[in-house]
Amino acid sequence: MRRILIIGGGYAGFYVAWRLEKYLRPGEAQVTMVDPLPYMTYQPFLPEVLAGSIEARHSVILHRRHLRKTRLLTAKVSYLDHAAKTATLQFPDGHEDTETYDIVVVTGGAVTRTFPIPGVGAQAVGLKNIEEAVFIRDTLLRNIDMAASLPPGPAREKLLTVVFVGGGYAGIEAFGELRALATATLKRYPELSPAETHFHLIEATGRILPEVSEKTSRWVLRHLAARGAQVHLNTQLDSAVEGTIRLSTGEEFETGLLVWTAGVLANPALARHTDLPIDERGRLRARADLRVGTDDTPIADAWTAGDIAAIPDLSGGGVGGFTVPNAQNAIRQGKLLARNLRDTLRGGEAKRYFHRNLGAVATLGLGSGVFQSGPIVVKGFPAWVMHRGYHVLAIPTWERKWRVLWGWWNNLWLGRDTAGLRGLQTPRGTFEEADSYSRPAPQAAPGATEAPTVR
Known part of the structure; x- marks a missing residue:
């Protein structure tokens, strides 16, 4: 079996794995997906979540509920060495391990872009x-x-x-x-x-x-x-x-x-720690068929999609000649990438991504x-x-x-639910305060006058 490693469980990565579960025959390939989170966030619903129109849990898709044939690893990729076809994984408890693969799909997404503004x-x-x-x-x-x-x-x-x-x-x-x-x-x-x-x-x-x-x-x-x-x-x-x-x-x-x-920028935690080609904006260089590389020099067994990739926009409506980093493109690219993987595994040709914004x-x-x-x-x-x-x-x-x-x-x-939960950022605060009452009161210094107790 060919070993397919998907790095990133966002829009593109989730759809690649989800579709491959439908496309692949038993024993045709083993699919592994690595992501530090156990769920995919549907980001277009975030404004409605912060407004109380949608329950927070309902805007995320749990990987293990819907990816039943995919091997799932909750970890970060600290380095991707495509020459050796290995990925170094860092797990939540701090230990590291190495994952080998035959084909890699990089869909590491993007992070918030900030500037060095004081405060x-x-x-x-x-x-x-x-x-x-x-x-x-x-x-x-x-x-x-x-x-x-x-x-x-x-x-x-x-x-x-x-x-x-x-x-x-x-x-x-x-x-x-x-x-x-x-x-x-x-x-x-x-x-x-x-x-x-x-x-x-x-x-x-x-x-x-x-x-x-x-x-x-x-x-x-x-x-x-x-x-x-x-x-x-x-x-x-x-x-x-x-x-x-x-x-x-x-x-x-x-x-x-x-x-x-x-704005956003391609995930630097992955883009800066790989031997795959990166452009001047920190994105993986990609072809229109979603392979990593250029038209002249494709990288064998390396694919990419989503916000981390600089994918040519064949419709002519992109920014700087590349597809816009948004959910609409990431989802469609993920679906096409899964089809291209299926077809190339069976000796077929990969199709190029073309989508005109409607x-x-x-x-x-x-x-x-x-x-x-x-x-x-x-x-x-x-x-x-x-x-x-x-x-x-x-x-x-x-x-x-x-x-x-x-x-x-x-x-x-x-009506709109306007209830807020104060202690989510400090959930142990109440317990720590209660625990402090069970400790012995500090002894007063010799000669000190004890303050009166106010009841």
């Missing part, structure tokens, strides 16, 4: 995984609750100020959904008013949502402004030290929540969205319905589709 590393949170979405949601709800117990002033204003950096699809969708969550939550706080909340989005270029037309982009700006949100175009974040936001325009204010959604759809909060396909533009509630319809069809497995639909149905009749 960002200590203050900001990204939006690439489910844990970050839950953290953003709970932080907003906690800040609102704390602000309600404070008198009007700088401390209260800081807690009610939210800042996003990055005006692409991820940033705009999360920004709009979080604004909607804040508005819904404040209805239960008579001490606060929506006018006291401040939502800022900082974008370095002159427009948001580059995937849609300039006219549609301006409509989104007006829509957000009508809901009390402020978008700073042609503006850069200069500093975020201790929550004090300083912009390139000279504006300065404090924030209790800073979210960074200013449109873009985004949610701007509960009941509002925008869709554009060529000259056709849909706004408001119809676009929001189209967004939900598309993504519930796109999320893999019927089991997850039904869970998402059931959550939406409950929200329709019961």
Whole structure:
């Protein structure tokens, strides 16, 4: 049997393994998938997770539930030596092992792209995984609750100020959904008013949502402004030290929540630790048929797909001649890669990846969205319905589709769930406090006066 090693269990990696389980004959190949997480996150649902429209667990697909023929290893790849056809794996307990293979599929994905701006590393949170979405949601709800117990002033204003950096699809969708969550939550706080909340989005270029037309982009700006949100175009974040936001325009204010959604880059943990060819942007060099290499020098037995790969865009609609790093391309590339593996194992030819983008759809909060396909533009509630319809069809497995639909149905009749869980980041805090009461009280120093006990 040929040994196929898939590195990465995100969109592309999951679909490669999932489809190979259907395509391969018994005994034709052994498939192993390596990923540090036991699940795949459906990232288009992260904005709805942080808004409370979808349960966090329902936006992830558990590998072991749906990949029943694939050998799964929960580990990181610390080095990929394709010349020797070995991968060095680092497991959660710290030990390392070596995995050998005949064919490798690299789908390591991408990570959040940041810049060396003072304070960002200590203050900001990204939006690439489910844990970050839950953290953003709970932080907003906690800040609102704390602000309600404070008198009007700088401390209260800081807690009610939210800042996003990055005006692409991820940033705009999360920004709009979080604004909607804040508005819904404040209805239960008579001490606060929506006018006291401040939502800022900082974008370095002159427009948001580059995937849609300039006219549609301006409509989104007006829509957000009508809901009390402020978008700073042609503006850069200069500093975020201790929550004090300083912009390139000279504006300065404090924030209790800073979210960074200013793009992604190919996963450097893998791209910098392999002998496979890497381009100037840290991506694996790839051909249109999803093999690693170039048209002149393909690398035998090495394949790639998703955000980590620089795959030529044959449709002519990509950025810099390459496919855009998004879920739509990663899923389709994963499906094609599985077919190409099947066909080449049986002596056939690999097909080239070609996909023409048919449109873009985004949610701007509960009941509002925008869709554009060529000259056709849909706004408001119809676009929001189209967004939900598309993504519930796109999320893999019927089991997850039904869970998402059931959550939406409950929200329709019961309303948005605005409950936040404070202790998720420090779950042992309560126990540690209780344990401290069982310890002997410290002995007072000789001659010291014992303080009176207040009851």
